[in-house]
Amino acid sequence: MPDLVWEVFRQEAEGDPLVHGGSVRAPDEELAMHYAREFYGRRQESIRLWVVPREAIVELDDPDLLQPPFDRSFKRPSGYLIKHKLEAARQRAGAPAIVAGSAIPEPEDVG
């Protein structure tokens, strides 16, 4: 029997994301399901499995697309500082200014 590789994703509870559990070898879909059940579900640790032939997965690992050489920090939410805007808004509202050491955390990196 020709062996194919099947990637198995499992869900632990309704609403949880399906996460990659691992892979199994099997000649076809039917046995792939049986083996996925044995490897990733026989201890009642999963409520749902997705069994996907490895060939069906579109892989993207091109560093030019995923890890470009330029600084991309401005694409992160932390690139936008709202500290001063927030302070001004508080003053307009008549709220006391937040001082260092205050129990209320300063929202520095909120974007």
Added chain:
Amino acid sequence: MTTYDDATRAAVAELLLTLADDEFILGFWDSEWTGIAPMLEEDVATSSIAQDEIGHAKAWYEMLAALTGDNPDRIAFGRPPEDYRHAALMNHPRTDWAFTVARRFLYETADSVRLEALSRSSDPEIGGLAVKMRREETYHLLHWSAWVRRLAEGGAGTHERLRAALERLWPEAESIFAPLDGEAVLVEKGILPESLSLLRDRWVERARAELEPLGLPTTTTPGPGSAGRLERTDDFRWLWGEFTMVTRSEAGATW
């Protein structure tokens, strides 16, 4: 446990013992594949199914022990080989993969017919356990049917090997439905809702429906009949020596 008169209790005990011994012995034989099944994935699946059967045997032995005031471990491990009541089908070693697939298929189809009937038992405990077991046995049947189809349609002589194994095992598989001494009482009280010979016919019909389209044999030559649960082979005595080794090494030891 429901209270029964002596004759009924003896009949129920006999039934439970046959159910437990079938699962127990088959579970032990198939665990002999652990580490050497045809591929890693199948190794895990076969071992896991064998383990399920031992688990089912445990549940039946516990029910039997509660009924007769015995100890389930004593029943499972403390009897001489002659006192086991498994069907003749379970008297052989795992042999080759086709043999195991043939035996598992014949057993699973028979067990599903038997559990389906027992799930309608007038005894609520037997009925409840049968309902629970059927859910697990559904997967077993799917798995071994899948293997029957693959060997039937595979190359390299797999069809021939499977055919030979089925021909050899059919008559002994019939002994799963060999009449029990107390069967009349069981059927009369609805503990076993249908006679074993009726269940046997239903099993043959179901197994045929799967095997015939694959060109596999379904003819049955006369088997051991009612003696099918009394026959003991040297192979079984060897297995008995294996699975009782630990308990025999230290009498009365507790875990």
